[in-house]
Amino acid sequence: MVTIDFDNGTLLINGSSEELALVAQWVSFDKRVNRHRANASDYAFIVIVFHRAKVQYEDRARTFNNLVLRHDTQFQPRPHQKAAFEAWTGGGSRGVCVMPTGSGKSFLARMAIEKISRSTLVVVPTIDLMIQWTRQLEEAFGMEIGMLGGGSKEVREITVSTYDSAVIQMEFIGGRFGLLIFDECHHLPGPVNRLAALFSIAPYRLGLTATPEHEQDHVLYELLGPKLYEIHIDQLEGNVLAPYEIESIPIELTEDEALEYEESRAVYTGFLRSQNIDFRNKGAWGQFIVRCFTVKEGREAFRAYQRQKQIARTSKSKLNTLWKILQKHPGERMIVFTADNDTAYTLGRKFYLPVITHHTKAAERKEMLDKFRDGTYTVLVTSKVLNEGIDVPEASVGVILSGSGSTREHVQRLGRILRPSAGKTAMLYELVSVGTSETYVSERRRQHRAYERFNQGSNHSR
Numbered sequence: 001m002v003t004i005d006f007d008n009g010t011l012l013i014n015g016s017s018e019e020l021a022l023v024a025q026w027v028s029f030d031k032r033v034n035r036h037r038a039n040a041s042d043y044a045f046i047v048i049v050f051h052r053a054k055v056q057y058e059d060r061a062r063t064f065n066n067l068v069l070r071h072d073t074q075f076q077p078r079p080h081q082k083a084a085f086e087a088w089t090g091g092g093s094r095g096v097c098v099m100p101t102g103s104g105k106s107f108l109a110r111m112a113i114e115k116i117s118r119s120t121l122v123v124v125p126t127i128d129l130m131i132q133w134t135r136q137l138e139e140a141f142g143m144e145i146g147m148l149g150g151g152s153k154e155v156r157e158i159t160v161s162t163y164d165s166a167v168i169q170m171e172f173i174g175g176r177f178g179l180l181i182f183d184e185c186h187h188l189p190g191p192v193n194r195l196a197a198l199f200s201i202a203p204y205r206l207g208l209t210a211t212p213e214h215e216q217d218h219v220l221y222e223l224l225g226p227k228l229y230e231i232h233i234d235q236l237e238g239n240v241l242a243p244y245e246i247e248s249i250p251i252e253l254t255e256d257e258a259l260e261y262e263e264s265r266a267v268y269t270g271f272l273r274s275q276n277i278d279f280r281n282k283g284a285w286g287q288f289i290v291r292c293f294t295v296k297e298g299r300e301a302f303r304a305y306q307r308q309k310q311i312a313r314t315s316k317s318k319l320n321t322l323w324k325i326l327q328k329h330p331g332e333r334m335i336v337f338t339a340d341n342d343t344a345y346t347l348g349r350k351f352y353l354p355v356i357t358h359h360t361k362a363a364e365r366k367e368m369l370d371k372f373r374d375g376t377y378t379v380l381v382t383s384k385v386l387n388e389g390i391d392v393p394e395a396s397v398g399v400i401l402s403g404s405g406s407t408r409e410h411v412q413r414l415g416r417i418l419r420p421s422a423g424k425t426a427m428l429y430e431l432v433s434v435g436t437s438e439t440y441v442s443e444r445r446r447q448h449r450a451y452e453r454f455n456q457g458s459n460h461s462r
Contacts, residue, residue: 002057009171009199011038022049042172064119064178080231085111087229088144095102095225096207100233105208109181110140116204122160125184133160138404166196168271179204188303189216197223211408215277241418244426246454249317250434296459312436313343313402333394336381338414339402344383355381398428410445
């Protein structure tokens with residue numbers, strides 16, 4: 001008889017050569033233990049083959065339970081949620097659903113948990129999201145939910161974990177869950193995060209994201225199953241999501257700012273050329289950092305790099321334009337996004353605004369978000385902490401003061417202001433310093449269908 005054991009994030013399989021030949025594509029011989037070993041994530045494929053071949057096997061890897069669950073809700077799934085659910089169940093309850101922020105991904109997850117009714121692990125990127133998901137699941141299923149992360153180490157039949165904690169714990173608990181749900185699953189393909197999926201035997205898997213990582217789609221789909229459903233912001237606008245407008249505002253540097261920018265950029269780009277560093281090549285950023293601190297002219301080049309970024313991000317005209325936007329939307333809930341913490345804190349000091357960064361303590365962050373939700377604060381400034389996950393439905397105005405060229409980041413920031421409310425039309429402003437690298441960055445990040453109707457006339461190239 002074949003035996004299957006869970007062993008430190010892998011499977012150990014013992015059987016005859018004829019039996020093992022059936023699963024040869026997933027197993028390899030481990031001479032250290034004189035048994036065949038497989039990835040835990042291949043458990044479902046291996047068991048199905050043995051079952052169909054009528055091979056008797058003793059499954060000692062599985063320790064997850066069947067549950068009796070009832071999703072306690074007064075809401076009915078919207079058409080797009082029903083379509084996503086049907087696509088997922090029709091795809092063997094193993095795959096990825098791509099849905100915009102605010103479109104009800106967590107409701108879809110609860111539908112999946114009820115349908116599968118097996119021990120479930122939900123994996124999320126932050127402690128804030130872990131707490132948010134735990135609260136929602138306790139309300140939905142009327143049971144205590146386990147938590148892994150932020151000092152909590154309690155595993156229950158339904159558990160919510162951060163990615164970091166899941167990676168650390170999965171080699172020990174990888175046999176305890178039948179359903180894995182990865183929220184913001186575009187984080188999963190990273191070389192460390194992927195271990196959370198690789199070390200689990202869960203036969204049922206659901207990935208949720210608004211913005212999959214196109215460069216590593218193959219890793220995501222190997223771990224969770226194929227993309228089974230996708231719907232976009234513009235397809236839900238005005239119904240599930242608030243209607244929205246986007247205005248890209250060109251910002252002119254002063255004569256002195258433009259001169260200093262060009263001088264700093266000349267030092268920076270001259271150093272890149274002298275060191276044969278091309279940012280189109282993988283690993284070029286790491287190479288630049290190393291050279292900055294090992295080559296004689298490196299420190300000057302790094303200061304020049306920082307200064308030209310600072311000028312573009314916090315020019316006088318850009319800050320004046322932000323002030324005008326603040327005056328234009330009195331009382332409306334607004335999120336101001338920056339590319340870095342220094343810029344966020346500069347805005348906080350200049351305009352006396354609350355600032356949330358990854359340095360903000362959890363209790364302070366909760367207090368700020370609560371005050372934002374109840375209207376005590378009408379404006380929040382953030383670098384990247386609020387890009388994803390945190391539920392701030394009251395926000396209706398977003399200002400991108402600076403950011404990366406990532407399409408994902410841009411879509412996430414738009415998504416933060418699209419949760420619907422009566423009479424709401426969301427407004428996203430993008431402030432772009434003309435004659436700087438921000439022009440190119442803006443063009444890159446706007447290559448998404450959510451921005452197509454706003455892109456004409458938004459080119460600020462020199």
